[in-house]
Amino acid sequence: MSSRRQEIASLDAASFRAIAALAYRESGLTLIEEKTPMIQSRLRHRLRDLGLVDFPSYCALIESDQGLDERQHLISALTTNVSHFFREDxxxxxxxxxxxxxxxxxxxxxxxxxxxxxxxxxxxxxxxxxxxxxxxxxxxxxxxxxxxxxxxxxxxxxxxxxxxxxxxxxxxxxxxxxxxxxxxxxxxxxxxxxxxxxxxxxxxxxxxxxxxxxxxxxxxxxxxxxxxxxxxxxxxxxxxxxxxxxxxxxxxxxxxxxxxxxxxxxxxxxxxxxxxxxxxxxx
Ligand SMILES: C[S@@+](CC[C@H](N)C(=O)[O-])C[C@H]1O[C@@H](n2cnc3c(N)ncnc32)[C@H](O)[C@@H]1O
Known part of the structure; x- marks a missing residue:
């Protein structure tokens, strides 16, 4: 059995726009294009888990009726959860x-x-x-x-x-x-x-x-x-x-x-x- 992982294509501009529009609509998160590398790296795990090799297929999923669960994973991957105890004390x-x-x-x-x-x-x-x-x-x-x-x-x-x-x-x-x-x-x-x-x-x-x-x-x-x-x-x-x-x-x-x-x-x-x-x- 091959252990080679399939290469995932880069996040293209159209997919970035689709993901940014969905994130804004669903959660208010504003994604700017300069963050493309960060977004790509956070979402590659999702594509891998789903067995997808490119972002257009991922966008087709999250925009479909079957994409409800994945839309949650997407928001989860895009939120920044850094926190500390007694922050701004x-x-x-x-x-x-x-x-x-x-x-x-x-x-x-x-x-x-x-x-x-x-x-x-x-x-x-x-x-x-x-x-x-x-x-x-x-x-x-x-x-x-x-x-x-x-x-x-x-x-x-x-x-x-x-x-x-x-x-x-x-x-x-x-x-x-x-x-x-x-x-x-x-x-x-x-x-x-x-x-x-x-x-x-x-x-x-x-x-x-x-x-x-x-x-x-x-x-x-x-x-x-x-x-x-x-x-x-x-x-x-x-x-x-x-x-x-x-x-x-x-x-x-x-x-x-x-x-x-x-x-x-x-x-x-x-x-x-x-x-x-x-x-x-x-x-
Ligand atoms: C950086 S953390 C801040 C945590 C904590 N309030 C603090 O200051 O340490 C931001 C949190 O806001 C949440 N968040 C982002 N968009 C949200 C939304 N539309 N509704 C509710 N929570 C949201 C994220 O999931 C994340 O956990």
Whole structure:
């Protein structure tokens, strides 16, 4: 039996345009032509798995009625899922003040809802849970919940499992690793750690495309949508700002990533109250 792998042709311009159009339509991702080599290398694995040798055949599949599953694999391959624990940690300082602000309401039986939108592998939601638990050890007795969502089913599965190789725990202060994670058996030599159940029980993790309707009924006191809209064009971003505004409690706060901005916050009913920190304008 031959072990030779079939050569896969390069990503041609017409296929690039078809893939870019589909990615934009389905997920808001904006692919620029300069990224062709990166896109080609990410998708070659898909072609190989499907036994296809060129991109026009791949495009025919994703554009067909039979292409639903593959369209998901495509979006999964095209999303950038890099995340870190306690990324942009100043937001977690603000999160503590938000908990303080909500405390009287929580102690009177009210709720506090937090959303990690574009949660990737779950580090953002776990960082929020650790921050809250460190700030208020009795938090488990209060109705505080974190929703974590992402379009990519692969990272949603990973986040639900909640098992991290040691190299991904870099941002977690050493004392907190022992306190909130336990080592689990791993198939590789690298130690792996699972977040404690008491953290995980605060978090619900679901698939959600930010461009699709949002099913959540309750408003959020805090929304993290960091390092997500940077992959969208301005037109797509501007469809999201009113949705985030409507999803926020009147006193709530929206955090964006360090290189993301709402360019004209007043137009969308926001005021900027700190670096990449926005609140509904209630004046
Ligand atoms: C770079 S990660 C950011 C993770 C985390 N928020 C952080 O800042 O560390 C971007 C995430 O956004 C997700 N994403 C991209 N387009 C999306 C969409 N249309 N709806 C929901 N999530 C999306 C990707 O799958 C990816 O996991």
């Amino acid at each position: 100043h937001h977690f300082e603000t999160l503590k003040s938000e908990l303080d602000r909500c405390l009287p309401k929580l102690r009177a039986g009210g709720q506090m809802r937090i959303w990690s939108a574009g949660c990737s592998n779950g580090q953002e939601a776990l960082s929020a849970a650790i921050t809250l638990m460190e700030h208020l050890p009795g938090i488990a007795d209060l109705d505080v919940r974190i929703l974590a969502t992402d379009i990519d089913p692969k990272v949603v599965r990973f986040a639900r499992e909640g098992v991290y190789p040691q190299r991904l725990l870099g941002g977690v202060p050493a004392g907190l690793i022992d306190k909130y994670f336990q080592q689990v058996e791993a198939v590789t030599d690298e130690p792996h750690f699972c977040a404690h159940q008491r953290l995980r029980s605060m978090i619900r993790i679901n698939e959600l495309n930010l461009l699709a309707p949002w099913p959540m009924k309750k408003r959020f006191e805090v929304i993290f949508c960091r390092n997500v809209v940077i992959y969208f064009d301005i037109a797509t971003q501007e469809t999201l700002w009113p949705k985030f505004h409507a999803a926020l409690a009147p006193e709530g706060v929206l955090f964006l990533g360090h290189s993301e901005r709402i360019s004209d916050p007043a137009r969308f009913g926001f005021i900027c109250t700190g670096p990449t920190t926005y609140r509904p304008d209630t004046r």
